[in-house]
Amino acid sequence: MCQECHGLLRRPYSVLRSGLANRAGRQAHAGEMAPRASSPTRTSDPGPAPLLLAGRTGDLLAPWRASYEVTHRKHPRDRGGGAALLEPVLRPRPTPRPIAAEPVPEEEGLKYREFLGKLDFHRSLPFRRKMKRQLTTLATAVVVLLGFGPVSASAAVVNFSVISSDVTVTGNTAVATASISASAREQVEEYKVCVSPYSGGALDFSKRTNVYVNTAAQGGTSYTSASKTFANGTYQYAPCVLNDGVWYVLGGTPYKTFTVPQATPPPASVTFTENSLSATVNGTSVTVNGNIKASSSVTVQEVGIFATHTDGTVYDIAKQINVVVPTTGLALTGTMTVKPGTYTYALFVGYNNTWPDMPDKSFTVSGTTTPPTSRAPVGNLPGWTQNMVQDFDTAASTGTGTGSFMSTYANSWQPYDDAGIYWPRALINAHDGMMDINLDGDRGAAGVFGPPNRAWGHLYGRYSIRFKAVDAEGNGTAMMVWPASDYWPDGEIDFPEGPLDGYFNIYHHPTPCDDDDGDPVPHCGSSDSLTNIATFEDWHVATTEWTPTSVKYYVDGTLVKTVTHDIPTTNHRWTIQVAPDRSNAQSGHLLIDWVTSYTYTP
Known part of the structure; x- marks a missing residue:
């Protein structure tokens, strides 16, 4: 991909790679193809034996043989005299391979989802890495097609393993350490310790980006997070990596846990007070501003401003997780596009698994200034x-x-x-x-x-x-x-x-x-x-x-x-x-x- 594309997004890579090994589960497949006898002229060569994966039958390289053929050309070291020195060449067959115009069948859904999970190459990996992977896989296919010896069925699969992981808690702060390895040295987009599978990443420790994960023989790759503050409670954690646009949480279940105790006994009674709350409507865009304070400075699970439409639809317009609400007040702001109607809105705060009631206000969204006035053109055009x-x-x-x-x-x-x-x-x-x-x-x-x-x-x-x-x-x-x-x-x-x-x-x-x-x-x-x-x-x-x-x-x-x-x-x-x-x-x-x-x- 070009460098001028601002590193925004990346498209799905070729089906070439997935034809050799299904990476959806990151599971290596056993079995190798036995070498076949060489043929001096290859004129009667029946072709390489099928590449078989555990639990599957059939020749997975058949699509390549349908699209390519082996011919020979003069070897660069042939200086003439005596028998000609030739080298094999993989050429596309004259008939182009068909391209499906229909949606991917349901039975191919696993491969399709594999493509969709890897769409972010334009942003997350250098183009040279994508091409290296494609060329590596193509080289594997060439080796098999030309009969240059056995090829492992798991050659294109990279697996990650946990060597160690730990979280050290001091007061209400924690530091994570980990060490992981890969079956083959692999560059990943992100490497960190993930916290609570359903937190959406808000509780995760700090990340390392574009890092190489070494093999176990190379000692693996270590990780130490920045210190992070947590509310009291017990949290699940595990090392995780983002590779080819897909997250992999390592170590299996149940996940390990760490506990952040209440550093000091909680105040007998903590009260939260609204310092201010307002909403500004512009068409269907609503901006809210608020400020909330606590009678004693405490770390809360979540705090923000929400709005509820008369039909029951709820919008969290401003929200923060795992933050301290001081006695002087915490400022909150957010903007969101919402549907027209009348809303009640209020501050909310979650503390010790309780959500105290806060006074609410209302605003109305008419949507009269924002909706577009144009319509799509209707009708055929010349050609x-x-x-x-x-x-x-x-x-x-x-x-x-x-x-x-x-x-x-x-x-x-x-x-x-x-x-x-x-x-x-x-x-x-x-x-x-x-x-x-x-x-x-x-x-x-x-x-x-x-x-x-x-x-x-x-x-x-x-x-x-x-x-x-x-x-x-x-x-x-x-x-x-x-x-x-x-x-x-x-x-x-x-x-x-x-x-x-x-x-x-x-x-x-x-x-x-x-x-x-x-x-x-x-x-x-x-x-x-x-x-x-x-x-x-x-x-x-x-x-x-x-x-x-x-x-x-x-x-x-x-x-x-x-x-x-x-x-x-x-x-x-x-x-x-x-x-x-x-x-x-x-x-x-x-x-x-x-x-x-x-x-x-x-």
Whole structure:
């Protein structure tokens, strides 16, 4: 991937790697392929024996043999004279492998979820690491296909093990230490000690980033956290790593525990008092400010400001966990986009597993100033037949049940699975004629626009989207036309892409070409881009037109760039990915007014 893409997001890597070993469970598979006798000419060679994994049968390399063939060419050390010195060469077969245009079957769900959990390469790992992994796996396939000896079935699998872990508690502070190892030296995005599996990471100890985990023979890799303050109580913990966009909690269950005692007996009676509380409404955006004090300075489980709609919907607009409420007061503030209606709101505080009642106030959200006034264009265009138009007129909640966004808009939105960094079902709702990706600073959302029968793969298309970011500092998005094959060299079209608190860009990525010998040379083409076009924080319409001869980019109806080289020629899908781009990402919103797409009909 290019360096100019701001390190925002990364797409799914090729199916090449998953064909050799299923990494979903991080379990090594036993068994090796027995070596076969060499053949001097290979003219009657039946090919390598099938690569068998424990518990599975069949030749897992069959798809490669269907796509590649072994030929020979003159070896560089052949200086002439005598018998010719040849070397084997792996070439693509003339017939291209088919590319599925249908959604992934249910029985392939495990592999598909594996892809979805590893989408954050653009942000989390250098491009050279991704290519190293793909080339390593391809080299393994080449070795097997050419018959260069046995290959372990678990060669592509990396397993992590705990050598030791401990938490030292002093008063109400704790320090974690750990040592882990990997079956093969592996660079991971994050390494830390996780606390309480359902805390959402709020209680975790400090992290190490982009660290190599050594093998046991190399002594493993150690970890010592910064000191962290905890409320009194008992906590579960375990070392954990983020690898290829997927979290792995190590050590098995039950998890180890540590206990933070009450340093001194709690005051006989601690009372909490509201110093101030206010709410400011702007359209559907609400900003709350408050201040709360305690009669004695104490550490509380949680404290914040919540609002409750008359229909029962609750919003935690401001919230802090495991903090000290002093006698002088603790300031709280937060901003959130909510649906129209009347709300009661109040401070809340959790102390010693009790939540004292606090006085409440009310505010009303009319939503009259914010809802967009434009509508998606309806009707065919010259050379284009409209296949989907969506204005998000029906209000819908998060989740998966009746009335949820996922069920209400199933004919125009196909979400990724909730996994890794992407949780579309938990974050996406619809209100005021808008699709609202309600970012929480820790997670993002991703999915594919279009009707189910073509969303996951189609050739050529026109795509338009009207969007605006609100209070989304530290988050980024990539709206793209991505290969249905999940093979990046098939061509990638990114527009708009960039940080949601900055400007969006165009990145037109290259497709491969051949060298003088006809061998594939990935990324041979030249990339093209246009940066700092306009801000995400204003309403804009981005349109991409992909035809056999060009890709055209429009902003608010004005053509800003045309690319005529490296035009993708395989099935692609129109995808949106949005997620935290920095460690200090804030909660915010990516609002989508409408979307529409067209089929190419010249």
